[in-house]
Amino acid sequence: MILAEKLENNVMIDQNIDGQSEDMEVTFFTLATIATATDNFSSNNKLGEGGFGLVYKGTLVDGKEIAVKRLSWSSGQGLKEFKNEVILIAKLQHRNLVRLLGYCIEGDEKILIYEYMPNGSLDSFIFDQTRAKVLGWSMRFNxxxxxxxxxxxxxxxxxxxxxxxxxxxxxxxxxxKMIPKISDFGMARSVGGDQTEGNTRRVVGTYGYMAPEYAINGIFSVKSDVFSFGILLLEIISGKKNRGWSHPDHSLNLVEHAWKLWKEGRPLELIDTCLEDSGIQSKIKRCLHISFLCLQQHHDDRPNMSSVVMLLHSEGSLPEPKEVGFFVEKKSPSLSKNQPSSVNEITITVLEAR
Incomplete structure (x- = not known):
């Protein structure tokens, strides 16, 4: 999948997707228009910061609010990843995916314009003790x-x-309306036909959400996304971050701790204190069970997303999960306390069922 390099008057006029030229249903914005909308990228309009740059809130001259993703010049996302994100999102239409409104390539600037999400990102709610109270179980389940x-x-x-x-x-x-929308497709990959997996020498993503086979061998598939969904489900239930969290009484991380409680018959001790209501415990336990099915060590043992959706909408029996797989980051012992933690080792851990 490539997007043709040809530019004319700063407007992308041709693209080639899998060898077929298609019109992109996305608007080109000039840098001047975006600068005006964001008050020249004012810090007062900053919404957040990701691995590839800053996101700003903007308002167009017609009053429409937008979110502006301005890629950093020093970011790892180059023109290829930028074009990848533009092409993919422009062709995706679903109420649970963020909608791309436009883009800008001008000089050294690479900018994406999205629909504005007034409630921000999910992590700003579930990992904040005050804002988490807004998310009752019904809202979290939705x-x-x-x-x-x-x-x-x-x-x-x-x-x-x-x-x-x-x-x-x-x-x-x-x-x-607190409807979730998946965003950030800079690292996304498309596979053709009936293909469900691929391989890469460059492992990208976020430690703590990566499936073991992807983190170690670079094998990504729909099942590696399922693994990430399992981690996310665990975080929504517990209100705790998988990456960097540890129990005060032992060194287990979130997945280890959750699996330990599950095998000991104490799974509800994991749930967010905001959700301590006996009337919903069976539903939370079912979601926790589904999380473990998504977190299976071997990708063939994980359900596909069609099965996950069905399980979430039904009340039937669930298969027992096998061993849960995950990895944890460990700082390289060669680094001193005064050195930056830029080097990491990855340890794969398999939790055996008792």
Missing amino acids: IIRGIARGLLYLHEDSRLRIIHRDLKASNVLLDS
């Missing part, structure tokens, strides 16, 4: 099902079969 439907669309129902490769709480945005 968010879980919305994310699942968005992934199902990417994997099976869209014009292109898309593997996201970076699903995480900060990449799920919430609109004014």
Whole structure:
């Protein structure tokens, strides 16, 4: 998949997707228009910062609010990844995916313009003790099902079969009605026909959400997205981050701790204190069970997203999960306390069922 390099008057006039020229249903914005909308990228309009740059809130002259993703000049996302994101999102239409409104390539600037999500990202709610109280179980469950439907669309129902490769709480945005929308397709890959996996020498994504086979061998598939969904589901239930969290009484991380509680018959000790209501415990336990099915060590043992969606909408029996697989980051012992933690080792851990 390539996007032709030819530019004329700063407007992309041709693109080639899998060898076929198509018109992109997305608007070109001039840099001047975007600068005006964001008050020249004012810090007062800054919404957040990701691995590839800053996101700003903007307002067009007609009053329409937008979110502007301005890629950093020093970011790892070059023109190829930028074009990848433009092409993919322009061709995806689903209520649980963020909508791309336009783009800008001008000089050194590479900018994406999205629909504005007034409630920000999911992580700003579930990991904040005050804001988490807004998310009762009914709302969290609707968010879980919305994310699942968005992934199902990417994997099976869209014009292109898309593997996201970076699903995480900060990449799920919430609109004014708290409807979740999967965002950030810079790392996404499309696979053709009946293909469901691929291989890469360059592993990208976020440690803590990566499936073991992807983190170690670079093998990505729809099942690696399922693994990431399992981590996200665990975080929504517990209100705790998988990456960097540890129990005060032991060194287990979130997945280890959750699996330990599950095998000891104490799974409800994991749930967010905001959700301590006996009337919903069975539903939360079912979602926790589904999370473990998504987190299976071997990707063949994980359900596909069509099965996950069905399980979330039904009350039938669930298969028992096998061993849960995950990896944890460990700082290289060669680094001193005064050195930056830029080097990491990855340890694969398999939790054996008792």
